[in-house]
Amino acid sequence: MSTVWITLGVAGGIIVVVVFGRFVWSLRPQPEMSGLPTTPLEKLGWVGVAVTAVVGVALAILVVVAGVTGFHEEATARGIFWLLMMGGIGVWSVAWYVIKKRTGGTVVDERDRAILARSLSVESVVVLLSLVAWTVTLTEVFWDEGAIPLGYLQLLFWSTFIGGAFGRSLGIILGYRREITVDA
Numbered sequence: 001m002s003t004v005w006i007t008l009g010v011a012g013g014i015i016v017v018v019v020f021g022r023f024v025w026s027l028r029p030q031p032e033m034s035g036l037p038t039t040p041l042e043k044l045g046w047v048g049v050a051v052t053a054v055v056g057v058a059l060a061i062l063v064v065v066a067g068v069t070g071f072h073e074e075a076t077a078r079g080i081f082w083l084l085m086m087g088g089i090g091v092w093s094v095a096w097y098v099i100k101k102r103t104g105g106t107v108v109d110e111r112d113r114a115i116l117a118r119s120l121s122v123e124s125v126v127v128l129l130s131l132v133a134w135t136v137t138l139t140e141v142f143w144d145e146g147a148i149p150l151g152y153l154q155l156l157f158w159s160t161f162i163g164g165a166f167g168r169s170l171g172i173i174l175g176y177r178r179e180i181t182v183d184a
Contacts (some may be wrong), residue, residue: 004091012032013057016056023151035136040099040103040112040117041116042173043099043164044096044099044169044170045098045168045170045171045172045173047091047095047164047172048172049093049169050169051091051092052088052162052163052165053086053166054088055084055085055088056159056162056177059084059162060079062077062081062084066152069151071154072151073151081158085158114175115171115176116175118168118170118171118175119167119169121171122167123164123167123168123171124167125167126163126164126166127160127167128169129163130159130160130163131156131160133155140154
């Protein structure tokens with residue numbers, strides 16, 4: 001039976017990657033913006049999307065391979081988990097440092113601050129959808145037991161954390177790639 005779930009998980013992952021790839025492809029610059037260089041904040045947004053996508057997929061694979069109890073109880077699985085998390089944070093920090101150094105210490109201006117403020121709406125939707133999915137799934141799976149194992153609560157937290165970082169980065173990219181209308 002576990003082979004069926006692994007196959008479904010891998011097929012679902014492939015579908016998510018394809019849909020996400022098509023979505024990112026559609027984020028080409030607006031025609032009037034195509035000649036402008038990429039801003040430092042937009043570069044950080046792309047790095048954030050890439051890092052959170054890679055870490056998220058790697059952690060999903062780790063959970064599928066080790067299982068939720070293995071992910072929570074085995075020292076090797078926990079070590080791989082922390083290595084992935086710290087590696088992701090490290091890659092993003094190095095990118096931030098390099099971009100900040102290349103721009104002379106200025107990463108955001110007034111437009112960037114407005115885009116950062118709008119990116120919160122994308123982050124909020126991703127976090128809310130993650131929490132809804134976890135709540136419904138965990139309630140249905142563990143209804144008869146009356147308690148949720150601790151491993152699932154850690155997965156809930158970390159997947160929401162990674163989803164929030166992904167949503168914020170995606171919101172930044174959308175802020176630069178989608179037309180912004182202002183009501184006057």
